[in-house]
Amino acid sequence: MSAAGLGLNPGPETAWIAALFDSVRAGQGEACVHDTLLTIGPGDDAAAFETPPGCRVVVSTDASVEGIHFRREWMTWETIGYRAAASALSDLAAMAAVPIGLLLSVALPPELDASASASLGRGVGEALGVMGGELLGGVLVASPGPVMVDAVVVGHADTPVGRGGARAGDEVWVTGALGGAAAAVADLRAGLEPIPSARQAFERPVPRVAEGRWLAEETSLNALIDLSDGLSRDAGHIATASGVRLELEFERIPVHPAVEPYLESRAGRRLLLGGGEDYELLLTAPAGRVKPVRGGFEDRFRLALTRVGRVVAGAGVVVTDAGGTAVPVEGGYDHLGLT
């Protein structure tokens, strides 16, 4: 898309934005499923779109900061863009919402090669291509140092599923296998090359957008969250918001192959229980409601759906081993890096 096509004056800022938007569209391919909803697009003061009748609009934002959430030397600019968009889109999955689109705020140091922002844009587009949604707009500003990417997602849902509906008696289920992304980060921090499946889990997580919607339609979800902070913290978010206690069984938790060899160690358990950014879904549903659709889910999405515990009266999260002994829960991803 040219600067003129964006409805902007020519100029350095405009050229940068146009190049960034071009890259997003190039990365996205032909997956623009919501074209008809968009009445005024990027390049105006704001984007405007219609929403399907009777639905609710769902919005969320997620920020990635260089030196805090990523390091340039760990991954390509394309991966940085993909992960920023995927992380925000995962918040829509966690509400059982359909993505409408994304707004992108990027702060870049002016000395950065223009090909870096193009790569970053392609990565954002790739995530939109996989999960669905339009580029609704955004801003590109200068940064005096670190690269920052803020991705804002907008979606719609007939009945958004929040964190606050878990009830005593519910079962707790999780999609996929956990700890892969954290295992990759641990390797990278140690200067080691992660195994390919762990690197993939870290670099190209696939937010469970379609899976979340399917589960909301086919079963009866009381609470839903995506695993961005780590199982123990995110289970804690449901417990706090719902005013209940989540009891998880350690042996039932599905383990990523990269973590499997280390499960006897404290570090391994920490990766599994505290490792963030797997972007799988954690849900609670009334007893017996998920099992009948489990086979259909696993066939359709080629993804495990595993019961990992139950909801009881009380507060907080406990993880117990086969003997009933509590497994220490440590860590959990704190996005401020303060713990």
Next chain:
Amino acid sequence: MSAAGLGLNPGPETAWIAALFDSVRAGQGEACVHDTLLTIGPGDDAAAFETPPGCRVVVSTDASVEGIHFRREWMTWETIGYRAAASALSDLAAMAAVPIGLLLSVALPPELDASASASLGRGVGEALGVMGGELLGGVLVASPGPVMVDAVVVGHADTPVGRGGARAGDEVWVTGALGGAAAAVADLRAGLEPIPSARQAFERPVPRVAEGRWLAEETSLNALIDLSDGLSRDAGHIATASGVRLELEFERIPVHPAVEPYLESRAGRRLLLGGGEDYELLLTAPAGRVKPVRGGFEDRFRLALTRVGRVVAGAGVVVTDAGGTAVPVEGGYDHLGLT
């Protein structure tokens, strides 16, 4: 609001976010006009809200970066927060949209005093209190250096007014007086204290949200934009998006008192034509359609509404003096700071 009220686990990150959100609400006062729309609020994975039937949803984002868009020594944290929110809300004014709410992404260096983020939040709340809208959510992350604030606004409009509808024969009108914010910045850069009215224009701009809606309802707007980049650049945005030429008459342009004494100089003209961040509205409408409501507008809003030119076939923007000579148009605020 406590961390528990936000549905989040206790912890350092949660405490920071809760404090920030508390501050926004404290700054906002009792102006939460859209409570009934919000079905799931901040603290969940995303906010969810209903929209009035038949309307369109309008979204925009705006980023402020320390060292690029503001300097700590120029203003208080409260002002930094207010301006970040006001700048984003002005994009809703520029679409003749009603604010629903705002999402806030803030990156702060961990060594920063907690009172700074509280002040920043109060400023955001103050802007929401003045212009309307709920706090819909947000994130607080660590920054390795500069403070960054990204404000995302969501609104609704029956008929959003974009930049691309100006037609040859339209009149061009502007609200308020221009150049005050730029005059304050020029003084601050020179180490001088701006006159109070200029400092006010810079620190507490009032986006023309109510004015934009009123104009869209009472007259017939073809194009609408807010003056964030400066008159010449923003007029150029309309010209480019609409495929027309805007002819502005220099003597008609309403001048802020801080710029008045310098109008004979090149620097003064540059403040008037190129100075950004006044957040007034520039609009085009068919000839004769604005004048009948002008008195009503000025009485209601205590704000000037001035015809400054016309739309003709062609491209670009020209500014002419009383003798018909072209006035050089320089500058214009480039948010990348590259020009």
